[in-house]
Amino acid sequence: MVSTPLDPDRAESVFADFKGEYTREQATLEASRCLYCSDPPCVKACPTHIDIPQFIRKIATGNVKGSARTIFDANILGMSCARVCPVETLCVGDCVYNLMHVPPIQIGKLQRYATDRAYAEQWRFFEAGADTGKTVALLGAGPASLACAHELRRRGHGCTVYEKRPVVGGLNSTGVAPYKMKADRAADEVDWVLGIGGVEVVTGVEVGEQVSFQELEARHDAVFLGMGLGPDTRLRVPGEDLPGVHGAVDFIEEMKLTKMSLAGVRHAVVVGGGNTALDAVREARGLGVTDVVMLYRGDEAAMSGYHHEWAAARVEGVRAEWRAVAVGFEAGADGRVAGVLCQRLDEKRQPIAGDTFTLPAELVLVAIGQSKLGALVQSLAGIEVHHGRVVADERGATGRKGYFAGGDCRNGGKEVVNAAAEGKAAAQAIHAYLTGGL
Amino acid sequence: MPDLSSNTGGIRSPNPFWLASAPPANSGGQVQRAFDAGWGGAVWKTLGRPIQNVSSRFGAHSVAGARAIGFNNIELITDRSLEINFREIYDTKKKYPKHAVIVSLMVETRDEWRDIIKRSVDTGADGLELNFGCPHGMCERGMGSAVGQEPKVNQEITSWAVEYSSIPVLVKLTPNVSDIVPHGLAAKRGGAHGVSLINTIKSIISVDIDRFVPEPRVGGLSTNGGYCGQAVKPIAMHMLAALARDERFRLPISGIGGISNWRDAVEFILLGSSSVQVCTEVMLRGFRVVEDMIEGLEEYMRTHGFSTLESMVGRAVPSYSEWGNLDLNYETIAKIDPALCIGCNKCMIACEDGAHQCIHPNPTGARMPVVDESECVGCNLCQIVCPVEGCISMVGVDNGFAPSSWNQFVEESRVLRPKKGAH
Ligand SMILES: Cc1cc2nc3c(=O)[nH]c(=O)nc-3n(C[C@H](O)[C@H](O)[C@H](O)COP(=O)(O)OP(=O)(O)OC[C@H]3O[C@@H](n4cnc5c(N)ncnc54)[C@H](O)[C@@H]3O)c2cc1C
Ligand SMILES: Cc1cc2nc3c(=O)[nH]c(=O)nc-3n(C[C@H](O)[C@H](O)[C@H](O)COP(=O)(O)O)c2cc1C
Ligand code: SF4
Ligand code: SF4
Ligand code: SF4
Numbered sequence: 001m002v003s004t005p006l007d008p009d010r011a012e013s014v015f016a017d018f019k020g021e022y023t024r025e026q027a028t029l030e031a032s033r034c035l036y037c038s039d040p041p042c043v044k045a046c047p048t049h050i051d052i053p054q055f056i057r058k059i060a061t062g063n064v065k066g067s068a069r070t071i072f073d074a075n076i077l078g079m080s081c082a083r084v085c086p087v088e089t090l091c092v093g094d095c096v097y098n099l100m101h102v103p104p105i106q107i108g109k110l111q112r113y114a115t116d117r118a119y120a121e122q123w124r125f126f127e128a129g130a131d132t133g134k135t136v137a138l139l140g141a142g143p144a145s146l147a148c149a150h151e152l153r154r155r156g157h158g159c160t161v162y163e164k165r166p167v168v169g170g171l172n173s174t175g176v177a178p179y180k181m182k183a184d185r186a187a188d189e190v191d192w193v194l195g196i197g198g199v200e201v202v203t204g205v206e207v208g209e210q211v212s213f214q215e216l217e218a219r220h221d222a223v224f225l226g227m228g229l230g231p232d233t234r235l236r237v238p239g240e241d242l243p244g245v246h247g248a249v250d251f252i253e254e255m256k257l258t259k260m261s262l263a264g265v266r267h268a269v270v271v272g273g274g275n276t277a278l279d280a281v282r283e284a285r286g287l288g289v290t291d292v293v294m295l296y297r298g299d300e301a302a303m304s305g306y307h308h309e310w311a312a313a314r315v316e317g318v319r320a321e322w323r324a325v326a327v328g329f330e331a332g333a334d335g336r337v338a339g340v341l342c343q344r345l346d347e348k349r350q351p352i353a354g355d356t357f358t359l360p361a362e363l364v365l366v367a368i369g370q371s372k373l374g375a376l377v378q379s380l381a382g383i384e385v386h387h388g389r390v391v392a393d394e395r396g397a398t399g400r401k402g403y404f405a406g407g408d409c410r411n412g413g414k415e416v417v418n419a420a421a422e423g424k425a426a427a428q429a430i431h432a433y434l435t436g437g438l
Numbered sequence: 439m440p441d442l443s444s445n446t447g448g449i450r451s452p453n454p455f456w457l458a459s460a461p462p463a464n465s466g467g468q469v470q471r472a473f474d475a476g477w478g479g480a481v482w483k484t485l486g487r488p489i490q491n492v493s494s495r496f497g498a499h500s501v502a503g504a505r506a507i508g509f510n511n512i513e514l515i516t517d518r519s520l521e522i523n524f525r526e527i528y529d530t531k532k533k534y535p536k537h538a539v540i541v542s543l544m545v546e547t548r549d550e551w552r553d554i555i556k557r558s559v560d561t562g563a564d565g566l567e568l569n570f571g572c573p574h575g576m577c578e579r580g581m582g583s584a585v586g587q588e589p590k591v592n593q594e595i596t597s598w599a600v601e602y603s604s605i606p607v608l609v610k611l612t613p614n615v616s617d618i619v620p621h622g623l624a625a626k627r628g629g630a631h632g633v634s635l636i637n638t639i640k641s642i643i644s645v646d647i648d649r650f651v652p653e654p655r656v657g658g659l660s661t662n663g664g665y666c667g668q669a670v671k672p673i674a675m676h677m678l679a680a681l682a683r684d685e686r687f688r689l690p691i692s693g694i695g696g697i698s699n700w701r702d703a704v705e706f707i708l709l710g711s712s713s714v715q716v717c718t719e720v721m722l723r724g725f726r727v728v729e730d731m732i733e734g735l736e737e738y739m740r741t742h743g744f745s746t747l748e749s750m751v752g753r754a755v756p757s758y759s760e761w762g763n764l765d766l767n768y769e770t771i772a773k774i775d776p777a778l779c780i781g782c783n784k785c786m787i788a789c790e791d792g793a794h795q796c797i798h799p800n801p802t803g804a805r806m807p808v809v810d811e812s813e814c815v816g817c818n819l820c821q822i823v824c825p826v827e828g829c830i831s832m833v834g835v836d837n838g839f840a841p842s843s844w845n846q847f848v849e850e851s852r853v854l855r856p857k858k859g860a861h
Contacts, residue, residue: 028502029502031502032501032502035782035784035825036784037782037783037784038782038783038784038786038787039783040782040783041781041805060502061502096780096781096782096825097780099780099781100780100825100826
C-alpha cells in the first residue's frame with residue numbers, strides 16, 4: 001500500500017454515487033445495445049482511444065476479464081476514468097445513437113462495470129519489462145505520472161515518483177467530486193497501478209524545495225513533469241482573507257480528506273462559472289447548505305463549465321447570479337464572512353454604474369481557476385513555458401534533453417483521461433529516448 | 439370487419455389462433471382461461487398411456503438482450519390420467535361450444551388407438567390430432583417421431599384413426615426428416631383431413647460448460663430435446679410451404695413453429711396455414727398475447743382487403759418457386775440515404791469483410807460511407823446490418839437485359855447480364 005490511510009469520517013463520505021453501478025443483467029442488456037461500429041466516433045472521442053465496441057462486446061458475451069484487459073491496455077486509469085470522465089462531452093457524446101435520437105450507449109457505466117470487476121477479482125494483466133537499468137524521476141503522483149510510470153515499468157525502466165503531498169493520486173484523490181469518486185477509490189487505483197512493481201513513491205517531497213532538479217538529473221536518466229496546476233487563483237478584492245472565504249480547490253481537498261463542519265452555514269456563494277465552480281456548488285448543497293448561489297460574470301451560455309453539470313446542479317436546487325462579480329466581502333459580528341458585495345455587469349462585462357447588491361454568505365468558495373506551475377521549471381535551460389504551461393511536442397518531449405511533460409501542467413488543465421493519455425504517450429517517448437531512438 | 443373464422447379440414451374456430459398441444463393446453467382450467475383471453479381453439483396436451491416426466495425438463499437459447507429466442511424440452515405426453523383429461527375436455531366443450539377443441543393422441547397398438555379415439559370422440563371434441571412428431575422419449579418407445587419418420591407406418595396408423603373417428607383427423611408431422619413432402623403425402627393416403635406442422639426439432643440446447651453436461655441437466659445426464667420458439671420459424675415455414683405448393687398434397691394445414699405475434703401468423707397463413715398453433719410464446723408470456731395477434735391480423739386483413747381468412751390462405755405460395763426460375767438479370771443495388779446515415783460504418787465493414795468490398799470511406803471525408811454501384815452485387819448484407827430503418831434501400835436497376843432464369847438460359851439460350859463483383 002502506497003496510499004496513506006484515510007479518515008473514514010471525512011466530510012466527502014456523505015455523498016452517494018451519482019451514477020450507480022450496473023448489475024450483471026443491466027450491463028449485459030446495455031452492452032448488447034452497442035452496434036459494434038467499425039472505426040467509431042466514440043473511440044476517436046476518447047483521449048486514450050479505448051477500443052470501446054470491443055470492450056463492450058466482451059461484456060455482452062460474459063468475457064468481463066477480456067473486457068477489462070481491453071480497457072486497461074489503452075488506459076491504465078480506466079477505473080477512475082469510468083467514474084470521472086465527462087462522458088457526455090467525450091465518448092458518449094459522440095456515440096452514433098445520438099444521431100438516431102436514441103439514448104447513447106452508457107460507455108462510462110459499462111467501463112465501470114468491467115473495471116470494478118477487475119479490482120474486485122484482483123485480475124492483473126501487465127508485468128514489468130526486463131530491467132533496463134535506467135530510471136526516471138516523475139514529478140507529482142497524479143494521473144499523468146501514474147499512467148507514465150506504469151507504461152515505463154511495462155518497458156522495464158525504473159521509476160521514482162516525487163510527491164509533495166502526503167496523499168498520492170493527485171486531484172483524483174484531492175479534487176474530483178465525491179459523488180463521482182471518493183478518495184478511497186482513488187487510493188485503490190494508485191495501489192492497483194503500482195501493483196506492477198518497481199515504482200518508488202516518495203511523499204512529502206516537493207521538487208524545487210526538498211530536492212532540486214540538479215539532484216534529479218544526477219540520480220535519474222530522464223524527468224517527467226506531471227505536477228499539475230498550482231493553488232487557486234485569488235480575486236484580490238477587499239475581505240478575501242476573512243475566515244469562511246476559501247479557494248474552491250483548497251476547500252474541496254479539505255472536504256475530501258478531513259472532517260469538516262458546515263453547521264452555521266446557511267448561505268454559500270461560489271464565484272466562477274467553470275467546472276470547479278459547478279462541482280463546488282453541488283458539493284456545498286450535498287454538505288447541507290440550503291441556499292447555494294453561483295456567481296458568474298457572464299451569462300449561462302458563456303459558462304465554461306459543462307451544461308449537463310449545470311443542469312444537474314439546478315435540479316439539486318442551486319441558483320445562479322449571471323453577469324455579476326464579487327467586489328468585496330463583508331464580515332459579520334463574529335468576524336467571519338457574512339456577505340458578498342456584488343457588481344452587476346453589462347453585456348460587454350463592464351460594470352453597470354450603481355447596480356450593486358449583497359448576497360448573504362457564511363461560506364464563499366472562489367473558483368476562478370488555478371495558477372500554473374510553469375515557473376517551477378522556467379529557469380531550466382531549454383524548457384519553454386507559455387502562459388504558465390510547459391511546452392512539449394505531441395509526444396510530450398520538452399525543449400530540454402531528457403525532460404518530458406504531460407497532464408494539467410502541460411495542457412493547462414483538462415481531464416483525468418487527458419492526463420492518462422499524455423502520461424502514457426510521454427512514457428513511450430521516454431522509452432525511445434532512453435533506448436536511443438529519440 | 440374482416441371475418442377471422444377458420445376451417446381446418448372441417449374443424450371450425452372463431453379465429454385461427456389455437457394453443458398447440460403442449461403445457462398451455464394441459465388442463466381444462468388452462469384451456470378455458472385461454473378461450474376467455476381470446477384463443478379460438480386448443481389442441482389438448484397429447485393423451486396416451488400415462489407417463490412419468492423428469493423434473494428438470496426445459497432449456498433456452500438466449501442471446502444477450504433477448505431471452506429464450508429458442509426453447510427446448512424433454513418432457514413427454516400428458517402425465518395426468520385419461521379419465522381426468524376426458525372429463526375436462528367434455529366440460530370445456532360444453533362451456534365453449536363454438537371454440538375448437540382438438541384432442542392430441544399418441545398410443546401404440548391398433549386396439550389402443552380404437553379405444554382412445556372412441557373415448558375422445560365421446561367428449562364432443564371437434565377433431566383429433568395424431569402426434570407423430572415428438573422427437574424425444576416417446577420415439578424410443580416406437581411412437582411419436584418414430585412414426586412420423588416412416589411414411590408406411592404413418593399411413594397405416596392414420597388409416598386406423600380415420601376408420602375409428604367420426605370427427606376430422608389431423609396428422610401432426612415431425613420436422614426431423616430430410617423432406618417433409620412424402621410424409622404429408624403418406625398422411626393424405628391414410629385419409630387424414632389435414633396436417634399440423636411442425637412439431638419440435640431434435641436439439642441440444644446448450645452445455646453447462648462448468649459441469650460438462652448438456653442442458654437441461656437431469657443430475658449428471660441430459661438428453662436431446664425438442665427445439666421450438668421464435669428461432670425455428672424459418673424451418674417451420676419452409677416445411678409448410680413445401681407441402682402447400684405440392685400439387686399432390688392439397689390438404690388443409692395447421693401451421694406451427696415459432697409463431698410469436700400477428701406478423702408471424704400472417705406469414706404462416708400466406709404460406710398456406712388455415713389455422714396457426716402457438717406453444718412457446720404462451721409458455722413465455724401467457725395467454726393474453728392473443729389479443730395483439732387478433733387485432734394485428736384483423737388490421738392486416740383490413741388494409742390488404744382480405745374479407746375472409748380463406749381468401750388469404752396460401753396467397754404467397756405461388757411466388758415460392760425453384761431457384762432455377764429466378765431471374766438472373768434482375769438487379770438491385772444498395773443506396774444509402776445521407777439524411778438517415780449515422781456513420782456507424784457497419785455496412786462498410788460487413789461488405790469489406792463479409793461480402794464484395796464495394797462500400798468505401800467517403801472521399802470527401804464525411805462520416806458516411808459510399809457504395810460503389812458498379813461493383814455492388816445487391817446482396818442485401820449492408821441493409822441487414824444497418825441499424826437505421828430505411829437508411830439503406832435496395833433499389834432495382836434497369837440494366838437493359840430481358841429477364842432470364844437459369845432454366846431459360848439453359849433451355850432457351852437466353853442472354854445473361856455480365857457478372858458483378860466477381861473480380
Ligand atoms: C475540483 C476539480 C474537479 C475535477 N473534476 C474532474 C472530473 O470530474 N473529471 C475529470 O476527468 N477531471 C477532473 N478534474 C481535472 C483532473 O483532476 C486533472 O485534469 C487531472 O488530475 C490532472 O492530472 P495531473 O497528473 O496532470 O495533475 P494532478 O492531478 O494535479 O497531480 C499533480 C500532483 O503533483 C503534485 N505536485 C505538484 N507540484 C509538485 C512538486 N513541485 N513536487 C512534487 N509534487 C508536486 C501535486 O501535489 C499533485 O499530487 C478536476 C479538477 C479539479 C480541480
Ligand atoms: C414443453 C413442450 C411440450 C410439448 N408437448 C407436446 C405434446 O405433448 N404433443 C405435441 O404434439 N407437441 C408437443 N410440443 C410441441 C408443440 O406443440 C409445438 O409443435 C412446438 O413447440 C412448436 O411450436 P412453438 O414454436 O409455438 O412452441 C411440446 C412443446 C413443448 C415446448
Ligand atoms: S476513458 Fe473516459 S472518455 Fe474514454 S471511453 Fe472511458 S469513459 Fe469514455
Ligand atoms: S458509437 Fe455507440 S454504438 Fe457505436 S461502437 Fe461506439 S458505443 Fe457502440
Ligand atoms: S450501416 Fe447504415 S447508418 Fe451505418 S454507415 Fe452504413 S448506411 Fe450509414
